[in-house]
Amino acid sequence: MNLIFAGTPPFAVASLEALLRAGHFIRAVYTQPDRPAGRGRKLMASAVKQCAEKHGIEIRQPEKIAGEEGRLRADTADAMIVIAYGLRLSESILAIPRNGCINVHASLLPRWRGAAPIPRAIEAGDADTGVSIMQMEAGLDTGPVLAEARLPIHDTDTAQTLHDRLASLGAETLVSALERLARGEIRPQPQDASRACYAKKLRKEESALDWTQPAAVLHRKIRALVPWPVASTTWRGKTLRLWGAGPLVQKNTPGVPGTVVQADAGGVAVQTGEGVLTITRLQAGGGKILTVGEFLNGHPLAAGDRMGDEARNTPAR
Numbered sequence: 001m002n003l004i005f006a007g008t009p010p011f012a013v014a015s016l017e018a019l020l021r022a023g024h025f026i027r028a029v030y031t032q033p034d035r036p037a038g039r040g041r042k043l044m045a046s047a048v049k050q051c052a053e054k055h056g057i058e059i060r061q062p063e064k065i066a067g068e069e070g071r072l073r074a075d076t077a078d079a080m081i082v083i084a085y086g087l088r089l090s091e092s093i094l095a096i097p098r099n100g101c102i103n104v105h106a107s108l109l110p111r112w113r114g115a116a117p118i119p120r121a122i123e124a125g126d127a128d129t130g131v132s133i134m135q136m137e138a139g140l141d142t143g144p145v146l147a148e149a150r151l152p153i154h155d156t157d158t159a160q161t162l163h164d165r166l167a168s169l170g171a172e173t174l175v176s177a178l179e180r181l182a183r184g185e186i187r188p189q190p191q192d193a194s195r196a197c198y199a200k201k202l203r204k205e206e207s208a209l210d211w212t213q214p215a216a217v218l219h220r221k222i223r224a225l226v227p228w229p230v231a232s233t234t235w236r237g238k239t240l241r242l243w244g245a246g247p248l249v250q251k252n253t254p255g256v257p258g259t260v261v262q263a264d265a266g267g268v269a270v271q272t273g274e275g276v277l278t279i280t281r282l283q284a285g286g287g288k289i290l291t292v293g294e295f296l297n298g299h300p301l302a303a304g305d306r307m308g309d310e311a312r313n314t315p316a317r
Contacts, residue, residue: 001078001178004097005057006030006065010047011167012083015104018171019081020055024178027075028058030065032086065089072096079181081174082136091138099181101136104170106163108132108148110196113141118166119159119224120199125216128152129162131170133177135188142196144188147177155248158226204229209242211258211308215275219248222279230283233258233307240307243289244281260305265293270307 001024005016008031019026029052037044045053052059062068065087072080072093079099082089094101107117109132114120121129130150137143149169153162180186207229209218222231222245231242246267255261255271262269267278283289284299295301 001025001182002027002076004028004030004072004075004077004080005048005052005083006080006085006087006089007048007083008032008046008086009084011106011163011170012085012104013047013051014167014171015081015083015174016048016051018175019178022175022178026052026055026057027077028060030060030062030068030085033061033063065093069093069096079178083170089136094136094138102146102174102177103134103136103141103143104174105132105134105141106166106170107199108150109134109141109145110191110193112199113196114199115201117199118163119202122153122157122159122162123220123224125220126153129166131166131173133170133174142191142193144190146181146186146188147173149173156223158223160227202229207232207241209233209308211270212273215272215277216248218272218277219245235301235305235307238284241283241289242279242281243283244279246278246280249276249278256306258307260301260303260307262303263292263296263301263305265291265296267292268301 003019003024003026005019005026007016016026016029029048031046031048031052034043034045036042049059049061069092073096077097080097080101082101083104089101105117107121108130112120128150130148132145133147134141134145135143151165151169177186202225207225209221209231222242225231226243233240233242252274253271253276257271257273259271260268261271261276267280269276269278280292281289282292282295284295
């Protein structure tokens, strides 16, 4: 097919590469303008732009896609593939390609419409998730589904590891769906709006842990917030960012939430509102991400210490 591709982050790169391998012609790539990034705040090209440059594809980076109608009509594309582009497309643009605009979404629609489907699925404790190839329409992730593929969420998955697996699955499913679409073998399936839920965008304010919550809830939250904004707590006036948690052991033990019950190379075990949670990787301030063994070599964290705000973590009497 003759395609236009619109995407920005690494999640979209796997699909762009897969389309090229499958022999599709990418007429042009739309991606977000270069943005300041890193400590030096230097302008950084998006992951999709870097991929397009490598393959010699025309790159377009308008601040707003409104006004691109004329150029898109001249492209005479069979379809426009849109994956985490970052700009809403008007109905007039959605109608330009012969087969419309097709989106790869990282959930099994209508579950987890919106900006953050991967971390929200982990946070909610979903047993599985997947990708949906969707025909785009004016509503937010409301269009009919052309194809989907499912995979399990493991207890060890973080938002990053699940992201990577879904990016690969999305690429495979997209290529297959386009082949079937070209042969006229796809019947779009309308979504059941009554089953829809919204995956709201992650906020930095969500990172602080409340140790009065059950260990199972905190375990999911830590995994859901990797690699951003990363779960955090306080210890002796310092902020600790929590990058990893050990296997969840379901057991009820008495104690004040936030109390460290054990600290050794195997992990920092912290009492929660229900059960004990073991932290395995953490980071102090602007330091490096360390295993617990490495952290304990330079920090006097020990059993009996308290994590978090005492007033917040002590249950009301």
